[in-house]
Amino acid sequence: EDKVVQSPLSLVVHEGDTVTLNCSYEVTNFRSLLWYKQEKKAPTFLFMLTSSGIEKKSGRLSSILDKKELFSILNITATQTGDSAVYLCAVEKYGGSQGNLIFGKGTKLSVKP
């Protein structure tokens, strides 16, 4: 069965710290891996990764995919209280009864001032 596992499940850091969130997957017919930030209700899109070893970057956030080892990491540098959220990893696959997107359970990040 396809699965996406995120770790840690929760994390508490202080402003200015750097954090690394992990996402491993076992999915057939892999198409892409996506990261979302969910603050209150609606997840917002962060990155889409399709190729191994190519870092995607947006401000203090960056992410990379390893298709050989089947994992991705999301890095946040110089964290701010506004980074507090649940970060979701999802794998997109071609077809499948689970639909196109299979989500991990998320990592809850709390950034303390």
Place this chain on the structure above:
Amino acid sequence: KAGVTQTPRYLIKTRGQQVTLSCSPISGHRSVSWYQQTPGQGLQFLFEYFSETQRNKGNFPGRFSGRQFSNSRSEMNVSTLELGDSALYLCASSLARLSTDTQYFGPGTRLTVL
């Protein structure tokens, strides 16, 4: 451009009742997907609609159904509600199928089943 809207935002029902949730996609978006989010299972795919046709369905019982109208608005229906159906129901719209990097989520409908 207005975002994805979902109504109602909150709903309380009792076991055995049925419920209909509505999702209005971003103007011009033709694909609408529905997800259920619970603390135990996380976000799980329910179904996807494109051009008024269900294109994909997740592993949910037949009590969960949906439809899409010609203006791309979508509704999902849950019949014979169970306590375990309490969840945040999210819909997401995109311009076309398989456009996950341009998929926008709505704020969700929080359903509580008593």
